[in-house]
Amino acid sequence: MSDVRVAGVGLTAFGATPERTGRDLFGEASIEAFEDAGVPRADVEALFYGNFMGELAEHQGHQGPLMAEAAGVRAPATRYEAACASGGAAVREAVTRIRNGENDVVLVGGTERMTNLGTGGATEALALAADDLWEVRAGMTFPGAYALMAQAYFEEYGGEREDLAHIAVKNHEHALPNEKAQYQQEIEVTDVLEAPQVSTPLGLYDSCPISDGAAAVVLTSEAYAEETGLEAPVSITGSGQGGDRMALHDREYLARSPAAREAGEEAYEDAGISASDIDVAEVHDCFTIAEAIALEALDLEPVGEGITAARAGRTTADGDLPVNLSGGLKAKGHPVGATGVAQIAELTSILRGDHPNSEHVEDATAALAHNAGGTVASALVHILEVER
């Protein structure tokens, strides 16, 4: 399979900008991506766009053409929805199209406007990712679902809240120099442990914030990059997607993520590398426990040990495998439809050496992005590699 070049990336700052429309956010991210890419808008053949709660937040469906217009692109445009993995699903579709030779230049993006819904409204909107009849009507919230997984993890493998707290502390630490992050603010383990409870054993600081933001990347074929002399050293070399039963209670294991395992195995094989080749990763830490379970599913940590990775320093900036150098969903923010695209944008910058945290992984050649939907009934994994 031919590789797909990342020609340019763009991100809005993630945070609380309740008055800004989705089209304005995506417009901004796209401008940055096109400036970074040096690719003319007229060359774009399609937009692949991720968004989850546009109907609730903005009373707006049919967002593909709206966002193509916002980006100044006249091309077929489709919205992809896979809950919090919507952005990753859009990336995968774009990668597939380019590899199949159907497109040479595409724009991939994602946006979410959330904070205008308020905490209750956003909590309700996020719950749409779960089984409405069998989970939401029973009172299961999105944090509640991950709390059930955390409790099951403690029961099966051990671990404690303090292990989880170190994941939050690490990701906040990583976000400090990232100007696009929602929280550039250091926290201590005690802050996490003493924060108000959301759904036991998870508290406020175990949870990613509610965020507004957008991300955009311009992807091209190898052929286009070479013909036009693009400076695009980073390629997407592997893509994988996994699926699982919708409701958490229907999973074989309550504290594992087989969809992420399937996605990871497919992506590693696709890229022709293995987990041990990964130098840096962005994984979907919507809650602290999610990072632990994802690392295990991706074979980046043995099963039952992912929870101690941050506490033991294996996944910190100076560890063997820095995880979520952007700050992750936890501190960088999680505008859900944007997240899977933002992970690609952050890793591209990290690998190119122009990210504020690039210095921690100067020799990195391979990176992994993991984007999850719901309680991981959808998982997308992409591998990025850089020419050095």
Added chain:
Amino acid sequence: MSDEVRDAGYDDWLDAVEEGEAYYLESPEGHGSLPPRRVCPDCGSTDLEEAPLPETGEIETFSITYVPTPDFGEDAPYAIAIAEFGPVRITGQVVGVDVEDVENGQTVELEVVASETTGERVVGFRPR
């Protein structure tokens, strides 16, 4: 939304629980699942039969929810749990005990309760 129009299959199942006749759907290979469903998600069989749900289940994991969705604003804090009833697992709220007294491994009976916020029916687990 569900005030006027029922969700066939799901609401029928809640009716059955209220009448003490809770069931699950069983495929010829013995896989259990919950309605509404035409195809066994494990083996693809379309030959699903209603089978009586075991009278008691066991809590496998739980969480005390302090920040609910607006539909459960008046209900919080409440304990949400996943309990195993033989071949199926079900998500529900633990009722009739203090949330602090909920434990993994607890034996529970299925019961339909009403949300304190909306009055809507909710799957409940009562420890016995």
